[in-house]
Every structure is written in C-alpha cells, then in structure tokens.
Amino acid sequence: MTFDAVIIGGSFAGLSAALMLARARRDILVIDSGLPRNRFSTHSHGVLGLDGIAGADLLRQAKAQLLAYPTVRWVTDTATAADRTVDGFAVHTAGGETWAARKLLLATGIADGLPELPGVAERWGHSVLHCPYCHGYEVGGGAIGLLGGHALSVKMAGLLADWGQVTLFAHGMQIEDDERAMLERRGVRIEAERVLGLEGDAPQLSGALLADGRRVDLRALFVAARQAMATPLVAQLGCALEDSPIGVLVQVDAQKQTSVPGIYAAGDATVVGNITLANAEGVRAGISLHHALVAEDSAA
Known part of the structure; x- marks a missing residue:
C-alpha cells in the first residue's frame, strides 16, 4: 500500500497535521518513536483550555482521537532512512x-543540547x-537565574x-554599557x-556554586539549550537548514514545504515555539x- x-x-x-489529513479522508501513516521533547516536564502550561495538563495525557488524548479515523495507521518505531521512488518516497524504520x-x-522535532554543567x-x-511562558509562573517569583x-x-x-x-550569570560573556543600563532598569x-555547578535536592534547585566559592540562592535557573535536529533523517533527505539564535531549523516556505519537493516539515524543527505554535x-x-x-490528483 502507498499512503498519501x-x-x-x-x-x-x-x-x-495528521488530524487535518485524516479529516480529508486521506490514507496516512504516523511513525513515532515515543520520545516527545516535553517528556521531561510534568505539566504543560499556556495551552488554551488545557492549562496545566500533563503533556503525556494531552498526547494520549490526541492520539486516541486521531486513531478513531479509519484512514489512519500508527506505528511505534523509529524512521532511520528514506529514499525517493517513482511514486514518492520509501521510509525505512529501525524495526525493519x-x-x-x-x-x-x-x-521530528529537535534535541536540546544542555550546558555541560554539573546538576x-x-x-x-x-x-x-x-x-518562562511555559514554566515561569509556576516558579512563583523569588530568586531566579539565567545562565548567560x-x-x-x-x-x-x-x-x-x-x-x-x-x-x-555572565558566564564569560561581555555585557555592553547600554545593556547594563537596561538590565539595571529592569532590576x-x-x-x-x-x-561551577548547581546544588539542591534534585530535581529541585537551591542554588548555584560559583568559581570563587560563593553560593547564590536560586529557585530556578533558565538556560538556552542549543537546538539540533533530533534525527539525522533531515540531513539524509537533503533538507536545507537555517540558523536561529539558539541552533538550526528546517527551512520551509509559507506552505511548510522544505527545500526538497514533496517533503513538508512542522513543529519545533521549523519554529522556536511551544505546544500551541507546534x-x-x-x-x-x-x-x-x-x-x-x-x-x-486533478492533473492526473
């Protein structure tokens, strides 16, 4: 069978994306490895009408609703390679x-490259x-840090x-005078x-240990994880990438088509965002x- x-x-x-295609009565297959990016968080916030729901619960509900459509098939597996064929593409999985x-x-999303810092x-x-839009409110104010x-x-x-x-925490970066003035105005x-590292009863945080031996009390620390493609499949297919301030994204046009005809992309791999934007x-x-x-179909 050849899926649409x-x-x-x-x-x-x-x-x-699958829901839109299922409602158009198209035959589709979803291949998923079961490792969503937000699996490290217990709850998801800022989702209209579902604020505070566990991300895993939201995905389970969405999957169940999708699979109620008769033209949808779901495979739990990892896509490892794809080839262009006469009729489109052949996708190969780790399961053979x-x-x-x-x-x-x-x-396929992105992989977060965390700072190499103990804790x-x-x-x-x-x-x-x-x-901060996802988690800042729940921190509850108080002392918070940003790793620069x-x-x-x-x-x-x-x-x-x-x-x-x-x-x-400047962490080696240069801060210009006008930037310092702005930060001072913002407190x-x-x-x-x-x-040098983080302290506290993990996964909680109590403070950051500095190189001179001092300790700064913290309720939370924000970091900018360096983004990379979560799968080598994107590069293997030849899809063009573009730089963002915190990593790379798949280059897409207004229709979400990549640089490779017939291949579309969406989600964290194409936009710096959150659940709603994805x-x-x-x-x-x-x-x-x-x-x-x-x-x-119309041209055939």
Missing part, C-alpha cells in the same frame, strides 16, 4: 519495515528551564524580570563569576500537503 502521506513524529505538530508514501511530513541534566524540565553566554542572554534576562528577582543583577504549524503543514495531493 507518512508523518514522521507523533507529538503535537505531527498529530495536528519499509513504508511507501506519496508525500512526507517531518515532525543541569537531572533538573531539566523541573527547576532548570528554557521557557549566548546571543539572547541580555534580552532574556530583561524579560525574566517579570517572573522574579533575576541574576544574570537584574549581573554576576561575573562563572557557575499545533498551529502542524495544521498549516497538513492542509498544505492536502492541497498538493489534490493538485496532483
């Missing part, structure tokens, strides 16, 4: 299966965070001041000493892919 589309990745963008599709939709990994998604050293550090520190008393404290990007990609199928 194979969607690689069954998290928020993939599910949203090969699936044929007219179109591909990559909702970060075991607190990721709990008290070491990346998005990247292009967005100063802007982010000023932003975070709405969520608590912020310490920007942000600048700490020049490098952070859902929206998935909807856009699913509808655009359906339009392309209809155009082909």
